[in-house]
Amino acid sequence: MKKSSIVLISIGVVLLFLVFYVVSVFNGLQRGEVAVNGAWANVESDYQRRMDLIPNYVNIVKGYAAHEKNTLIAVTEARAKVGQVKVNINDAKAIGQFQAAQGELSSALSKLMVVVENYPQLKANESFLKLQDELAGTENRINVSRKRFNEAAQAFNINLKVFPRNLVNSMFAHFTEKAFFKAEDSAKQAPQIKF
């Protein structure tokens, strides 16, 4: 065999390996992106679930505690504001806005839940208690799905940034880093209940 053909075969083999490597990196990132999107869908549906529960909750409270007008209005307004925010998980700023709006709603809601404690009649109403449980369960679901989204997004980002995958990505794939939720300062503080 000629020397030149050995060289050519070696180059071919190396190129083949490179192609395989690029394809596997691309597929890995693609799979990661699907996982992130799935986790995000859960976050959105949990937040949506809360949005759907709020009107009923507000209505039932209104029936017993109509003069807590300000607290009730604050919740309704915060809910309306959330509806206006458009989210895009590739945009850290948009996620920040989304988080801020949802945080505002959370704090308005927790204020209402504190106020409600003063109405024994309301607390004896079984359908109110059920709704309250649903809301509390939903808050918990939101926390869990957010945590899982963050984990998926961070795993994806690490995959994206590690050498030499970052080179492959910038040359062939062009995936972008995922934004994720930051720990909240205001929402993390539980409302203080004083007796």
Added chain:
Amino acid sequence: MKTKIFLVLVAFLCLSSIAFGFEIPSSPKGYVNDYANILNSQQKQNLEKKLENFERVTTNQVAVVIINTLDGATLGETTLKIGEKWKLGEKGKDNGIVLLIAIQDRKLRIEVGRGLQGVLPDGLAGQISRQQIKPFFQKKKYYEGVENGLDKIILAVKGEYKASSTALLGNEVSSEGKLVIFCLLAFIAAIAGCIFWPLGGIVGGVGAPLVSWFMISQDPIVLVVSIIFGFVIGCAAKFIMFDSGLFFGGGGGDGGLSGGGGLFDGGGVDLSW
């Protein structure tokens, strides 16, 4: 000096126990896991039987976990970890439920796997803990509270999944299970054959058609074939298994729960009593 080191050590231990909360064992003891020793063995057995029956009929897995204290961890974190670690519920159905009770903290939580949230929504879970469990717990009647709560959970969740009809007759027999039963049959035939070789043939000739009747098909052709094969193999079983040194060991099933489910999303309700 020594006492100082000792104190630091004690402080460190205290801190670490706060940080880690309740240590969840890697696998459950059964359906009822009473780490606080609140229930006596009779009570435990009753609950265990109830939940076992329930799983056999519906495939839903309900685990009861009783601990002394959460050590500062939240109920939700702990139940989520339990559900995921023990893989409660069946794969694809995610029909597991955790009832966690922290005696000293006077707190309980019903954590519902994703597949059962439709029939046991948070509102209902809250109602069960408030109305069916709390009144008993306030009187320190823990067993009654748990039993009553489980009854109501079972009532709510009963209709969601049904076990397949073979499972209703007994345990569901997988293809590996069938193989194990046939091996067992061959083993019994071989032992009978050791005593007197035609006896092995009789065991095989009777056993094989019985097994195939119940597990494979009631077709008369299958029956005739299995009688002939059962007799021949039964006669030869002793020679095949013992004389050639081939020996079947019994395969142990992994007991307890672990259905491969475990998709929990934090749905469920906390309650203090």
